[in-house]
Amino acid sequence: IKPTTTKATINETLAINVNASLKTKEIDHIDFYIKGQLHSTLTEAPYVIEYTPTATGRYDLKAVVVATDSTEYERLGGFNAYKPRSTYKGEIAIPGTLQAENFDSGADGIAFHDSDTKDDGNVGYRKDNEGVDIVTGNGGGYAIGYTSSGEWLEYTVNVAEAGIYAFEATVSSGVTNSGISLALSTENGLVELTKSLTIPSAGSNNWDTYSTIYGRLAV
Secondary structure, three states: OEEOOOEEEOOOOEEEEEOOOOOOOOEEEEEEEEOOEEEEEEOOOOEEEEEOOOOOEEEEEEEEEEEOOOOEEEEEEEEEEEOOOEOOOOOEEEOOOOOHHHOOEOOEOOOEEOOOOOOOOOOOOOOOOOOOOEEEOHHHOEEEOOOOOOOEEOOOEEEOOOOEEEEEEEEOOOOOOEEEOOEEEEOOEEEEOOOOEEEOOOOOOOOOOOEEEEEEEEO
16 A cells, blocks of 8 residues: 555645555455545556545555455555644744744654654643754753754745845754755755855753854855
């Protein structure tokens, strides 16, 4: 059972493919179940179901392949449905201040990505962060902490005017060789705005001393 995505958006239709074949028998039909309820009976290949989830949560899938001699073969699958991606506190104006903890709402792999589902920050700022670690930041505000290579966050911004923008970022690191980079998400993929920007080490395991790094980018 192969949904076109395992992270669907509610009220958007996705295709679910059932790849079925029998070596020594013929398929009579396939009974397809969603959340334990019979959704459809498929009699001809290709076996494709179109389905629109209307609520968030887990959708368990089951295909029962019935051969012409009434023998049955069962396979399981599933996907999760989420609310559509949206801004957390509205579009972020550029020029302006981007608060790192206000990344877009959605799901891991859609609006953000974290390497685990545990919130090591545990400050209670958000309930939809799915493991993104929000910590107490510089001056008592919030920051993103416990980061690791490959993690990312996306923000919806409203750029007032195309041009070259200078920026500064408040950062902290207790190890060497830390860095961040910025990219623009487009319909054709990511457009790199900066190379990796080095975050200076504040000392071994010192994660509470912040500094500022500077750069320029074109948008």
